[in-house]
Amino acid sequence: MNDEATRLQEARDEFVAHWGALGTQWGINRTMAQIHALLMTAPAPMSTDEVMEALSVSRGNAHTNLKELIAWGLIRSVVKKGERREYFEADKDVWNIFTTVAKERKRREIEPALGVLHQCAAETKEMETPAGKQFHEQMRQLEEFVGFASKVADKVAGMKHGFAVQLAAKLLG
Amino acid sequence: MNDEATRLQEARDEFVAHWGALGTQWGINRTMAQIHALLMTAPAPMSTDEVMEALSVSRGNAHTNLKELIAWGLIRSVVKKGERREYFEADKDVWNIFTTVAKERKRREIEPALGVLHQCAAETKEMETPAGKQFHEQMRQLEEFVGFASKVADKVAGMKHGFAVQLAAKLLG
DNA sequence: CACTGGTTTCAGTATTTTCCGAAACCTCGA
DNA sequence: TCGAGGTTTCGGAAAATACTGAAACCAGTG
Known part of the structure; x- marks a missing residue:
């Protein structure tokens, strides 16, 4: 039943991809919408590097859009204690x-x-x-x-x- | 008091220009928004050529966006009897x-x-x-x-x- | 049927937006 | 004060979008 993990991953990828496409429809840039989709469905906060990895985008791009999402108030950064790097989580409500x-x-x-x-x-x-x-x-x-x-x-x-x-x-x- | 006509023209130009800029904010292309603004404040239906002239845009551009506005249902074309060319007017309500x-x-x-x-x-x-x-x-x-x-x-x-x-x-x- | 006035399409160009990649920059601990 | 890990900025490349100008097209008229 590790199959379920695969199917979940696929569903999530699909959601991220489509949400990104939708985003462009409403004048939001694709990466920003994708990051939002990704974080909305993330089981735990993600770091910049994890986002870069998951979406195959550059650090600059990931950074800019994470900040933009924060400016909108759709995500926030959390600091795992003892860790230096920033993690991000989306409001899911x-x-x-x-x-x-x-x-x-x-x-x-x-x-x-x-x-x-x-x-x-x-x-x-x-x-x-x-x-x-x-x-x-x-x-x-x-x-x-x-x-x-x-x-x-x-x-x-x-x-x-x-x-x-x-x-x-x-x-x- | 022909001065009033001038000031009116200025106000209208301002409205058209700003409405166009706003349009881009909401993912509508500038020309389309400008044409809409123009027709919303036109005292009478306008032809393609008048629109081209008023906004200094090409025929192709004017045509495309007029059709798009019709597709949205924001303007309609009217035929002045005896005239061959199309005129367009906006719903002002x-x-x-x-x-x-x-x-x-x-x-x-x-x-x-x-x-x-x-x-x-x-x-x-x-x-x-x-x-x-x-x-x-x-x-x-x-x-x-x-x-x-x-x-x-x-x-x-x-x-x-x-x-x-x-x-x-x-x-x- | 060919001319005129008008409409539509479209290939190429210009403009705007997005993205990458790398350098500059912080900040904390040793 | 240096170095490592992490963040921010930014010039230029790439992609997406909008616009032009001109040719093709269409419908009445002489």
């Missing part, structure tokens, strides 16, 4: 992962958009011509909506898991 | 834009992920070792969550604007 990603995406995608829309709306506030009014109105509506989305994202990302499930259940019911 | 984007993103980001997770979970369903069980459990949880997200996305994208506002108001209140 799906709800935590979700809220972390949601917060980050909000910061990167929603907030800059709000800034642009707000400015464009402000600049055209006083316009009198139909064209000016129409443009302003479009900006205002977009700003309103995106601002709204921003608030919703905050709210959801701040929820505890149980509460979110309850809410969603009601929504879907 | 923010809620429509949102649901359209949401549907497309779900299709591109959520559905493929579900497939991968489902397969990895299935492949490890019968495993007996702790490592195998743990991996399976992780896949199962991810699949469950993503499936859930998928349903929520459907539900929200299918809502009428008014209803969504009502719901969100309750959520934020």
Whole structure:
């Protein structure tokens, strides 16, 4: 039954590979997504060298993306006592992962958009011509909506898991 | 007061430029995002040549991205009667834009992920070792969550604007 | 049927992003 | 202060993506 170990390894490799491919779909670089997949399914924290080995990537690449994952808050480094090197482990709780990603995406995608829309709306506030009014109105509506989305994202990302499930259940019911 | 026309033009250019930059942040190509911004703020439908002119891009580029926007459902082509060439106009309703984007993103980001997770979970369903069980459990949880997200996305994208506002108001209140 | 105005495709080029590999850099213990 | 083990940085190579320009194509009209 050592066969099972092999099949597990295969399944894990598959997961890592596909998750990496998916990552590129959503504008996350492949290596970063792969490392995340790897650590999410690791039975124990892994060192930089283990990651390099498992994914066949260079030290520089592994390092950059480990730091990036830390910056996102998706993994953290742990120090095994008596050891000098760093080990990394991923948060495995799906709800935590979700809220972390949601917060980050909000910061990167929603907030800059709000800034642009707000400015464009402000600049055209006083316009009198139909064209000016129409443009302003479009900006205002977009700003309103995106601002709204921003608030919703905050709210959801701040929820505890149980509460979110309850809410969603009601929504879907 | 022709000055207002100038300022409006500047504001619009700014919007188009920034929206394009934002687009790249979310994995949408710059030109596509710019064309969308342009058409969202156009007082009337525009032809391919007008788009090329306004953004200083090649015909091929304009054409490709116009088709892509049509494929997403964010713009549509209209034929002015008596004219031979195609004109394009964007849906300007923010809620429509949102649901359209949401549907497309779900299709591109959520559905493929579900497939991968489902397969990895299935492949490890019968495993007996702790490592195998743990991996399976992780896949199962991810699949469950993503499936859930998928349903929520459907539900929200299918809502009428008014209803969504009502719901969100309750959520934020 | 051939001309005109318009659309679509695509090979090659430019730009952007990602990755490697190696050197520079820390930090602790001897 | 040196050396070993480990981390960080970064210039340039490689890969992926976007864009151009021009040719092929298509549909009405004279």
